[in-house]
Amino acid sequence: xxxxxxxxxxxxxxxxxxxxxxxxxxxxxxxxxxxxxxxxxxxxxxxxxxxxxxxxxxxxxxxxxxxxxxxxxxxxxxxxxxxxxxxxxxxxxxxxxxxxxxxxxxxxxxxxxxxxxxxxxxxxxxxxxxxxxxxxxxxxxxxxxxxxxxxxxxxxxxxxxxxxxxxxxxxxxxxxxxxxxxxxxxxxxxxxxxxxxxxxxxxxxxxxxxxxxxxxxxxxxxxxxxxxxxxxxxxxxxxxxxxxxxxxxxxxxxxxxxxxxxxxxxxxxxxxxxxxxxxxxxxxxxxxxxxxxxxxxxxxxxxxxxxxxxxxxxxxxxxxxxxxxxxxxxxxxxxxxxx
Amino acid sequence: xxxxxxxxxxxxxxxxxxxxxxxxxxxxxxxxxxxxxxxxxxxxxxxxxxxxxxxxxxxxxxxxxxxxxxxxxxxxxxxxxxxxxxxxxxxxxxxxxxxxxxxxxxxxxxxxxxxxxxxxxxxxxxxxxxxxxxxxxxxxxxxxxxxxxxxxxxxxxxxxxxxxxxxxxxxxxxxxxxxxxxxxxxxxxxxxxxxxxxxxxxxxxxxxxxxxxxxxxxxxxxxxxxxxxxxxxxxxxxxxxxxxxxxxxxxxxxxxxxxxxxxxxxxxxxxxxxxxxxxxxxxxxxxxxxxxxxxxxxxxx
Numbered sequence: 001x002x003x004x005x006x007x008x009x010x011x012x013x014x015x016x017x018x019x020x021x022x023x024x025x026x027x028x029x030x031x032x033x034x035x036x037x038x039x040x041x042x043x044x045x046x047x048x049x050x051x052x053x054x055x056x057x058x059x060x061x062x063x064x065x066x067x068x069x070x071x072x073x074x075x076x077x078x079x080x081x082x083x084x085x086x087x088x089x090x091x092x093x094x095x096x097x098x099x100x101x102x103x104x105x106x107x108x109x110x111x112x113x114x115x116x117x118x119x120x121x122x123x124x125x126x127x128x129x130x131x132x133x134x135x136x137x138x139x140x141x142x143x144x145x146x147x148x149x150x151x152x153x154x155x156x157x158x159x160x161x162x163x164x165x166x167x168x169x170x171x172x173x174x175x176x177x178x179x180x181x182x183x184x185x186x187x188x189x190x191x192x193x194x195x196x197x198x199x200x201x202x203x204x205x206x207x208x209x210x211x212x213x214x215x216x217x218x219x220x221x222x223x224x225x226x227x228x229x230x231x232x233x234x235x236x237x238x239x240x241x242x243x244x245x246x247x248x249x250x251x252x253x254x255x256x257x258x259x260x261x262x263x264x265x266x267x268x269x270x271x272x273x274x275x276x277x278x279x280x281x282x283x284x285x286x287x288x289x290x291x292x293x294x295x296x297x298x299x300x301x302x303x304x305x306x307x308x309x310x311x312x313x314x315x316x317x318x319x320x321x322x323x324x325x326x327x328x329x330x331x332x333x334x335x336x337x338x339x
Numbered sequence: 340x341x342x343x344x345x346x347x348x349x350x351x352x353x354x355x356x357x358x359x360x361x362x363x364x365x366x367x368x369x370x371x372x373x374x375x376x377x378x379x380x381x382x383x384x385x386x387x388x389x390x391x392x393x394x395x396x397x398x399x400x401x402x403x404x405x406x407x408x409x410x411x412x413x414x415x416x417x418x419x420x421x422x423x424x425x426x427x428x429x430x431x432x433x434x435x436x437x438x439x440x441x442x443x444x445x446x447x448x449x450x451x452x453x454x455x456x457x458x459x460x461x462x463x464x465x466x467x468x469x470x471x472x473x474x475x476x477x478x479x480x481x482x483x484x485x486x487x488x489x490x491x492x493x494x495x496x497x498x499x500x501x502x503x504x505x506x507x508x509x510x511x512x513x514x515x516x517x518x519x520x521x522x523x524x525x526x527x528x529x530x531x532x533x534x535x536x537x538x539x540x541x542x543x544x545x546x547x548x549x550x551x552x553x554x555x556x557x558x559x560x561x562x563x564x565x566x567x568x569x570x571x572x573x574x575x576x577x578x579x580x581x582x583x584x585x586x587x588x589x590x591x592x593x594x595x596x597x598x599x600x601x602x603x604x605x606x607x608x609x610x611x612x613x614x615x616x617x618x619x620x621x622x623x624x625x626x627x628x629x630x631x632x633x634x635x636x637x638x639x640x
Contacts, residue, residue: 021476029492145564145617147571150591150610157603278483282572296484297576300491308488316480323479
């Protein structure tokens with residue numbers, strides 16, 4: 001366990017340069033590129049120079065760029081991401097308040113992708129080169145080629161507008177929004193804690209389409225990896241031995257092959273998380289989901305530089321942590337891996 | 340000449356199969372062929388779209404040319420939009436930005452990423468470590484978000500999109516070429532070339548680089564498929580071509596407003612176009628991967 005702990009710490013330290021590099025790239029692009037953040041923020045209206053200057057001092061952009069950089073980096077390492085130029089609320093507070101919405105969406109999206117990708121991958125592998133295998137592989141490739149925002153809109157057209165089964169967008173319906181009291185910000189969890197059945201139904205209904213959109217778009221990679229990994233395991237000697245013993249195919253696949261096929265798939269989950277966060281930007285935009293990705297989009301549209309930087313750093317840190325967890329999980333699933 | 344012999348098979352497999360291999364190399368390569376047909380059809384369609392208005396009188400950018408928000412009919416195959424334009428005319432012309440940005444961006448990142456990858460992999464040492472750290476940092480970050488942030492800062496339009504999308508994909512090529520050059524560096528023939536006294540530049544350009552071409556080719560096709568989706572997403576978010584120009588992503592964003600009233604044709608057709616084009620590039624990638632690595636066919640499928 002101490003080896004594992006040391007490895008975890010090492011990895012955590014290694015994320016520092018990664019975040020620093022991303023931060024620097026974003027900082028340079030935001031500040032060095034032509035365009036004045038202050039006049040951009042004021043909407044390009046003609047403003048007296050002394051007012052402009054006072055804003056500059058207030059926002060700290062009157063100093064030379066290297067000084068701004070040092071101040072900003074220092075702030076980030078102390079956990080101070082600065083205040084939003086638009087609303088002047090601390091960026092970090094805003095991000096934390098929106099974080100549960102994104103996580104909730106991500107978890108359910110992954111759940112959809114996991115169920116769909118894993119099951120189709122296994123089915124395709126156990127029936128390799130038969131029609132069903134070809135069908136599933138086409139589905140996987142199509143899932144790669146699907147623009148996520150379009151898929152979301154099509155779901156809206158079909159399930160919300162045409163059939164009227166599900167709500168079009170947002171996290172809560174108007175009738176529940178007034179009575180529902182969040183605790184943790186994870187609404188599904190909150191509704192269960194509050195023992196509020198009516199809200200729970202409403203929340204889950206709102207969650208279905210965004211989660212499905214995010215999930216289906218990620219099914220391709222997961223499904224292909226599952227298929228490949230399962231095929232490889234099924235070709236190994238111990239599987240042949242199991243079959244030779246006269247075990248039923250179901251037992252061979254489920255008991256013997258499945259566990260080993262799982263191992264490489266876990267790494268894909270780590271990779272998918274980056275894709276997932278990218279997908280979250282579009283999903284949150286399409287479904288008016290109040291998460292960190294939609295906060296980033298809103299900040300971009302308002303040219304709110306501190307908020308953009310803050311969101312980027314936040315997302316980078318979050319992905320580093322996820323990758324670390326996936327790595328550690330690896331050693332749990334595969335006992336051969338030792339740190 | 341002895342030194343080039345060892346790189347020959349690699350080069351031959353690529354050139355012979357890609358250029359002269361229509362008869363022999365492509366035999367049985369249904370996936371690759373389908374992909375090529377799709378992509379060529381899209382390029383042809385975009386070209387035809389430029390002269391289409393003079394052929395039937397519909398113009399993708401001219402307003403009040405047709406009825407308002409009408410579903411597909413015989414005169415308007417894909418319906419009309421809120422500004423009374425023919426959707427079909429806009430859809431066939433709408434791939435222009437996607438194709439231009441995808442090809443340019445992938446070319447840009449391919450060149451930059453490969454060169455840095457060759458150098459990094461071959462040189463090794465602290466340079467390699469620094470470059471790898473930098474590239475890994477960018478690689479691990481969601482490419483879609485990075486592209487959005489970059490394009491938002493660069494401004495909207497064709498060239499900002501090219502730069503943003505191109506930058507985002509550099510690490511992909513870096514990783515592929517670096518890994519390959521690391522392998523090539525250890526081979527005996529590189530040792531032999533060194534013994535002859537070839538310069539570093541010569542070794543990298545004549546011996547390391549050609550061995551990475553196969554991998555680059557396969558990666559770039561998948562990359563194009565991804566770029567099409569990224570460009571579509573960028574224009575959907577409003578960072579693409581300015582309004583009257585036909586563009587799939589933007590047209591979908593526009594159609595979103597009329598979704599509640601049931602005007603499904605506004606978003607359905609541009610979306611299907613994006614899927615088809617992205618699928619075309621994806622199939623080419625599959626085909627090339629099978630071609631350069633026949634073993635993969637059985638393993639990955």
